[in-house]
Amino acid sequence: MKSFKNKQLYQLTLTQILETIREPEVLFWGIIFPVLISIGLGLAFTQDSEAKFRIVIVENSPARLDSLLSVYALTETEKQGEVHIWKITDDALGNTEFRFLRNDWNTGIVSLKRGEADLLISDSLGAIHYHFDPHNSQSQLAYLKLSTLLESPVPLQQNSSTGVEPLKLKGVRYIDFLVPGLIAFGIMGSMMWGVSYTLIERRSQKLLRRMVATPMKKTNFIFAMMFVRILMNFIEAVIIFFAAALLFGIEIQGNIGALIFLFLAGNIAFTGIAVLVSCRTSKTEVGTGWINAVQMPMMILSGIFFSYHNFPSWSIPFIKLLPLTALTDGMRSIFNEGAGWMEILSPSIALSAFGFICFAIGMKLFKWY
Amino acid sequence: MQIEVKNIYKSFKDVHAVQGISFVIPAGEFVALLGPNGAGKTTTVEMMEGLRKPDSGEIRIQGKTWQKNEKELRKIIGLSLQETRFPEKLTCRETLRLFASFFELGSERVDEVIELTDLGSKAKSLVGTLSGGQRQRLALAVSLLNRPEILFLDEPTTGLDPHSRLDLWNILKTLKDEGNTTLILTTHYMEEAESLCDRIIIIDEGKILKEGRLEDLLNENARNLDELFIQLTGGKKLLENISIV
């Protein structure tokens, strides 16, 4: 019997693993960096439990506002000047903090454009005027909250939040939204860079040509590469998940078997795309361009960092067709909505089928030498 | 006949790299393809290796063609390309082990070729740390793994110091003495063709200028290969230059 160590698939896989772990940068960018990103973003967006609004007071200070601020606000001196901070505690709606800064009109407009301020207020004949971009929902909210507040500066508990019952459910925080997205994003990045870039580089080094000049089976070569990547992606996903579970207490509410199935389907989809992208070129610069051309739109449109429902409604059906959208939505539904096999079966099949089609076309067009 | 090449042509866009080359090589013969840069040596060899398709003409290896018998032919040939960069992060031994697995060979054969190419001291070194000459030897080791019946070496000694070159020639001479291998080698070095090969094919601009055994190629105008080479490929140009001066 021949030892299995002499088998192509074993040697191809082994050498892939050795090459990966001997390149510390690959490990850093492939595994540690995404974990750090998710922890960083998670910390940045979940610690902050109060809503902050920054308001610039322009022109002569409105007398009524002035008197209110002198009663309710604390005054602090910061880099930009004197800041009046008005905090409102509300168990139902969450805490709110308004920060008032005085400035002239032009500077106020500049801070509005830079996103440093949400709202400008001015005084005209004793009435307060609000200036903001009505398309900016944060400004809109600041306006609504502030105008209500100024009308009744001491809200009675019961009337400010009548009928509001805060939900304390699992899976509604930003971190719950983010983690499944980052795992999906990690799969795409790892396949696109790991498979595409490696293939192109090996073609440019004439190594592909040297390898196919032997009886090596081409599919073994690609499968070994894919297998090693899936393994890495799996490790990465597990690390991200456990880090997030430990730090933020996120949970998988749905079926874990279904999650693994969807995860594999996502890997197949992106292997297919990666092979297709790298099937012809032997220039790494061209390859980098292609990889970015595939990744960038999906990164922006597929709702990794914020929901794609903010995009115009006509575009949403198209966005939903993107493989990364299908993968992300599916993962989120398992993590946060308790979805199981039924819900993810069709996206998983669609993703795998898409992957196989891309793979088949890629292999047909593939330039080995 | 081990190899039959019949009237092959190959063009890249506007470059006519190979324009009607034919020759036959019997089993066990060592043949050198000699010619200046851009003569078409690599293109010719790569067509024989089944890595490029000729635009027209026919290539048969042991009577078989690449289109129909690729699988069998891959098992019996060995080759080293003009430039291959093996993965930098693998050791020599791991690289050889990988390529051996393609031929369903195990570690015994790997040890043999390491011994044969004198890579023992470097077997555990990463390919990225090897010198140019050591990389060439690794490429040769890879090409010898499957005890090829036909071996193609594209400029195996370019960039080697005289000592390393001699080492490599000695390895090839051993193969020649064993008599189981047919060798096609491209080179710019006359001594290499002279000392290793039974027959020399001189190529320029995609055509065969002259071919034959060394003794038959030389005459009173060309007492050695260098003179012959200049006479065939550069002589005319040289004379033109002189007349301008």
Ligand SMILES: Nc1ncnc2c1ncn2[C@@H]1O[C@H](COP(=O)(O)OP(=O)(O)OP(=O)(O)O)[C@@H](O)[C@H]1O
């Ligand atoms: N892939 C390619 N695309 C376009 N032109 C090519 C390609 N490969 C080779 N050529 C051209 O074909 C001609 C023959 O090239 P080839 O590599 O066969 O020469 P060579 O004899 O091996 O030269 P050298 O001694 O420099 O290796 C050259 O003019 C070269 O520019």
Ligand SMILES: [Mg+2]
């Ligand atoms: Mg060449």
